[in-house]
Amino acid sequence: MKKLPILLTAALTTSVNAMNVDTMLLIGDEYGNGVFTLTNSNKITEFIQSNITQLVVEDGEITRVPYAEDNFEDWRVTLTHNKTILEPHRQKQIGVRSLCGNKCDFTEDQYYLVSFEPSPYDPEGKLNSAVTINFGYRPLFVIPAQAQDIDxxxxxxxxxxxxxxxxxxxxxxxxxxxxxxxxxxxxxxxxxxxxxxxxxxxxxxxxxxxxxxxxxxxxxxxxxxxxxxxxx
The missing domain is CATH 2.60.40 (Immunoglobulin-like)
Incomplete structure (x- = not known):
């Protein structure tokens, strides 16, 4: 059976980038966990910041809820690395982990945008930031409903x-x-x-x-x- 291509959700840019993510649509496992793989094909070390925005669908409309310190108690998932350093021509895995176990409502999908925003790792300030262009990605992470009702x-x-x-x-x-x-x-x-x-x-x-x-x-x-x- 032919597999359908994965839909690419909106990235922070559509331009070619030195940092790449292995998928733009990641489906969580039965425990609500998943792993993104980042690759740095650049010649310089990248500093990558990551964050999560939950998408809540109510009455047909989407509400975006950025995860921040002031709503930490409401977080349903977290990342294994919010900040990481990725050396040239190396890969690194960033895990998404469910925080609520059986406490969450898995009767319907849960949707999360996971942003990966790179910048040159330049602790000594030697790079010329004026000519450095960096592009990020915002793939979608989905914890699917446990009992599928396709309608x-x-x-x-x-x-x-x-x-x-x-x-x-x-x-x-x-x-x-x-x-x-x-x-x-x-x-x-x-x-x-x-x-x-x-x-x-x-x-x-x-x-x-x-x-x-x-x-x-x-x-x-x-x-x-x-x-x-x-x-x-």
Whole structure:
């Protein structure tokens, strides 16, 4: 069975970067833990700061809750390293660890943005910061609902794919109309969080007359093909 590509969530920038993260979508294990792997392909040592922002979906809207000292008692996850030094051409693992065990509500997904923001490690101030450009990443960490209730509706209208996710876990919708002749702007993977209703514009080379959408959950234990035609 063909695996769907992982959706890339928004990074702090889309430019090529000397520091890289192995995935932009990380799914926690049964205990709510996960590991990101950072790689420094730069010629200089990087100092990397990390932080967490929890995403809370209520009434279809997303509220962002940055983790800070003043709300420490409400933290549900933490990082093994909030600050780290990464030498050239080396890798380092940053773990995400659940803090609440069975105390958290795992009846629905939990969503967290994990930011990795690099800067040159320059304790002696020898680097010229004016010409140093650094880019970061903000991948999504998900602790999936323990009992998956996949429930959604989908329609194609006015040039956009509309997804209403009424289940308790996120789904990914994948469309691939690429051919030997058409290789660009013909494929897309969209992520719909639990409790969210959104419309997504599609790439220009997607033919709206007959759209086949493959929908999967986090581990692809749920997989469904949906054929859509534009609403009249």
């Amino acid at each position: 959604y509706s989908m329609s194609w209208d006015n040039g956009e794919l509309h997804i209403n996710n009424t289940g308790n876990s996120f789904v990914r919708a994948h469309i691939d109309q690429c051919t030997d002749e058409v290789t660009e702007d013909c494929e897309v993977t969209l992520m719909s969080l639990a409790g969210r209703e959104r419309s997504y514009p599609l790439p220009k080379n997607i033919d709206p007359s007959n759209i086949k959408v493959t929908v999967v959950n986090h581990d692809e234990s749920y997989r469904q093909d949906v054929t859509l035609s534009e609403s009249k």
